[in-house]
Amino acid sequence: MTAKFEQIKKYILEKIESGEWQENALVPSENKLADDFAVSRMTARRAVEELSQQGILNRTKGSGTYVASLKGQGSMFEIKDIADEITARGHQHKATVIELETIEAIAPIAIALDVDVDSEVFRSVIVHFDNNKAVQVEERFINPKSAPDYLSQDFTETTPHEYLSQVAPLTEARHTIEAVAPTEQVCEWLQLYNQEPCLQLIRRTSSKNDVVCFARIIYPGSSYRLGGQLTFGKH
Amino acid sequence: MTAKFEQIKKYILEKIESGEWQENALVPSENKLADDFAVSRMTARRAVEELSQQGILNRTKGSGTYVASLKGQGSMFEIKDIADEITARGHQHKATVIELETIEAIAPIAIALDVDVDSEVFRSVIVHFDNNKAVQVEERFINPKSAPDYLSQDFTETTPHEYLSQVAPLTEARHTIEAVAPTEQVCEWLQLYNQEPCLQLIRRTSSKNDVVCFARIIYPGSSYRLGGQLTFGKH
DNA sequence: TAGTGGTCTAGACCACGAA
DNA sequence: TCGTGGTCTAGACCACTAC
Secondary structure, eight states: OOOOHHHHHHHHHHHHHTTTOOTTOOOOOOOHHHHHTTTOOOHHHHHHHHHHHHHHHEEEEEEEEEEEOOTTTEEESSSOOOHHHHTTTTTTEEEEEEEEEEEEEEEEEEEEHOTTTTTTTEEEEEEEEEEEEEEEEEEEEEOOOTOOTGGGSOOTOOOOOHHHHHSOOOOOOEEEEEEEOHHHHHHHHTTOOOOOEEEEEEEEEETTEEEEEEEEEEETEEEEEEEOOOOOOOO | OOOOHHHHHHHHHHHTTTTTTTTTTTEEEEEHHHHTOOOOHHHHEEEEEEEEHHSEEEETTTEEEHHHHGGGTTTTOOOOOHHEEEEEEOOOOOEEEEEEEEEEEHHHHHHTTOOOOOEEEOOOOOOEEETEEEEEEEEEEEEETTTTGGGSSOOOOOOOOHHHHHSSSSOEEEEEEEEEOOOOOHHHHHHHHSSOOOOEEEEEEEETTEEEEEEEEEEEETTOEEEEOOOOOOO
């Protein structure tokens, strides 16, 4: 039994993903949604409000609620699934698996994953496409202890993020972001013909006390932005 | 007249900032807060819920609400002062003011600042040095309404961030991060001799309902990283 | 003026945690 | 068992927008 406001959120997201509600489309008012779903206005409101705070909808007092423009804006706070992000934009997602193997951890990988040097860890390299345009390459090193069946997954159907969320619910991540020049290999993976700058995101995720994954995620600078809304902490 | 739930949020944040409520401290229950502030439980709940979604509080059903660990509010969330960051590393900070002027807002600037096109806004360009190495150039466009005395500040002594925090306490920011190739002007400002990729951060900050500042902040990719710790949302 | 979102109330039932 | 957070209701008043 999912909550009613979750059902309404799902309904709205499906409309957006299917393309039925395009960018700037008018979303039904709170009262309309409350009627349609036979819930109180407060419940309908919660669904719309949460999507608004996630940046998926824009609301204007006195006017209405509209579908926000989602062009290439990845969320910085919530770790979203790349496939979800692309389909939420109404685009088609495709993934190709470049590597999926077992390797012996060299020192920096072993340290990052908190395992012994030369012990076996899993490695995957996957390229993600948005409407057949390469928008991300992710190289992951996986702690086998946390995800023993990693190698037998079909990552053209399920993203690593989705799979890992199931087997090892993620609780924490450390990130660094920097601008880098793409290596030759990255150019090949992302089908870059000019050496445009890329955004490199290093992510180390933990579940409880175990390090699950150490990932290097590269976006071509021209086609991708990370964005989000932050509120200020104290000082 | 600020909303009641905002007052409760402010109360809780002050308790945490002052150190009265440390990490893992138990926050009053929704019912207690509702009583204390003479509001309904739904209103008290909203305050606690929003802080929880910002990662400042953790909630456990049946148990209570607790102050989250503050380490997580890494530099990507909390907008830190560049001078503080550099001195915290034990290095010496220096700033040079390249531009400090009044300009007429062209359309994109006017829209970003929510002012009329061709109205006067302030502009500053400042380069920050870490031990005499240029590590950041920040170009800011300021809404004069929010910071009328901006032009008379000495930004070699005080950073714009520090000044703006005083005159217009920041409440919210929208960011995008992308990798870009530096323009010729940026190369000159940052003393870059090769065209290394740069991290460009676009930041739009608001105080209450006014847009205060629209900033473009550029870091040379080789010398700077943005980092932070994130916790995962649901999905 | 009619409709919208923003805020708020005073109740309610439930599942869960701790004692 | 009692208090907690999670969800939900059926109203209400206001400020704002669009017509």
